[in-house]
Amino acid sequence: MSEPPAPVPLPALRPTLWHLFSSFAIVSIFGFGGTLAWARRMTVDERKWMTAAEFNEVFALCQFLPGPNVVNFAVVFGARVRGVPGSLVAVAGLCGPSLVLMVILGALYARYGELPELQRFLGGVTTAAAGLTIGTMCRMAVPLFQNKQWVSITLMVAVVIAVGLLKLPLWWALAIFLPIGIIIGWRKPR
Amino acid sequence: MKTDSATLITLLLHFGLLSIAAVGGGNSAIPEIHRQAVEVSGWLTEREFADIFAISTAAPGPNFMISTLIGYHVAGPIGALVATLGMCGPSSVLAYYVSGTWEKFKYARWRMAIQTGLIPISIGLIGSAGIIVAQAADHTVVAYGVTAATTVITFATRLNPIWLFLLAGALGYAGLI
Numbered sequence: 440m441s442e443p444p445a446p447v448p449l450p451a452l453r454p455t456l457w458h459l460f461s462s463f464a465i466v467s468i469f470g471f472g473g474t475l476a477w478a479r480r481m482t483v484d485e486r487k488w489m490t491a492a493e494f495n496e497v498f499a500l501c502q503f504l505p506g507p508n509v510v511n512f513a514v515v516f517g518a519r520v521r522g523v524p525g526s527l528v529a530v531a532g533l534c535g536p537s538l539v540l541m542v543i544l545g546a547l548y549a550r551y552g553e554l555p556e557l558q559r560f561l562g563g564v565t566t567a568a569a570g571l572t573i574g575t576m577c578r579m580a581v582p583l584f585q586n587k588q589w590v591s592i593t594l595m596v597a598v599v600i601a602v603g604l605l606k607l608p609l610w611w612a613l614a615i616f617l618p619i620g621i622i623i624g625w626r627k628p629r
Numbered sequence: 630m631k632t633d634s635a636t637l638i639t640l641l642l643h644f645g646l647l648s649i650a651a652v653g654g655g656n657s658a659i660p661e662i663h664r665q666a667v668e669v670s671g672w673l674t675e676r677e678f679a680d681i682f683a684i685s686t687a688a689p690g691p692n693f694m695i696s697t698l699i700g701y702h703v704a705g706p707i708g709a710l711v712a713t714l715g716m717c718g719p720s721s722v723l724a725y726y727v728s729g730t731w732e733k734f735k736y737a738r739w740r741m742a743i744q745t746g747l748i749p750i751s752i753g754l755i756g757s758a759g760i761i762v763a764q765a766a767d768h769t770v771v772a773y774g775v776t777a778a779t780t781v782i783t784f785a786t787r788l789n790p791i792w793l794f795l796l797a798g799a800l801g802y803a804g805l806i
Contacts, residue, residue, distance in 0.1 A: 468690070474691045499744075500727070500731050507648075510721060534717060538697055544684050559806070561680045563799065563801020567798075569762040573756060573776070603753075616753075
């Protein structure tokens with residue numbers, strides 16, 4: 440881990456390691472439905488650790504990278520203000536409390552998951568969780584329609600059919616669709 | 630469930646590979662997590678997968694925590710830790726190194742081409758995740774109705790999803806779904 444952190448101006452207020460840990464822990468605990476929005480509120484609006492423009496830039500990077508976006512954000516932001524320890528502490532703050540919570544919920548589910556009352560309740564929640572995910576997809580697809588990117592829309596629909604309905608393994612889907620996507624992007628960047 | 634090191638290594642490899650393959654964010658990995666956990670490994674039944682998806686979505690915290698719950702289900706607390714490390718580790722290392730050189734290729738055409746090309750794929754994968762969960766969870770007309778209504782509400786409003794979860798959970802509890 441000897442790469443220098445990114446050459447980006449440091450935020451006016453530089454958080455300590457403890458601040459990094461506690462702030463990302465708060466993001467994790469209160470981050471209902473979209474932790475990244477909470478991360479923005481914390482770093483930009485409340486603590487003023489970054490400007491909105493800096494956030495947007497880091498956000499673009501985190502979207503570009505694979506893996507959970509909010510974890511990428513913790514890694515990149517932590518590295519910029521406190522180097523490798525900053526990254527580690529931010530990720531630990533982000534994942535630690537949720538990990539503990541998930542172990543508790545997992546244990547409760549293992550013990551009480553078969554209770555008919557809980558089954559009925561969870562069954563109901565799942566129907567809504569599925570709708571939330573499909574609704575999120577629709578929301579994300581709006582810019583494609585606004586910009587009349589019909590080729591990209593066709594690609595998106597093809598992915599839904601291949602992976603969602605025909606259950607194509609992700610590796611096959613990426614092998615087939617990634618080159619097509621990159622060709623589309625190369626011909627018409629942004 | 631008995632925990633052996635082979636199971637833990639399988640968990641680590643599975644989620645570690647997914648960490649890099651999850652283009653555009655954690656939820657893109659859900660279809661593959663489902664395929665591996667339910668269809669290939671038999672770690673979970675369809676119903677358990679649907680339950681765990683619901684718990685991880687409704688609970689606070691990053692949405693990739695579904696891998697943590699699956700890790701717990703398969704191999705207890707150690708499994709939860711291993712699955713989480715797998716899901717975050719490789720992508721975090723990549724993020725660290727790429728962020729150091731981001732400035733150099735931020736405006737490169739190939740970078741924009743990849744990013745533009747990834748968008749429809751990651752949206753399609755998230756939609757696929759929703760369809761797969763709906764197939765696992767929805768068995769009645771009312772259930773499909775709730776999924777459709779939640780889809781429309783999520784699309785058209787900024788309502789906090791926790792209210793939708795509570796309402797749908799109450800409907801389920803009352804035996805209406």
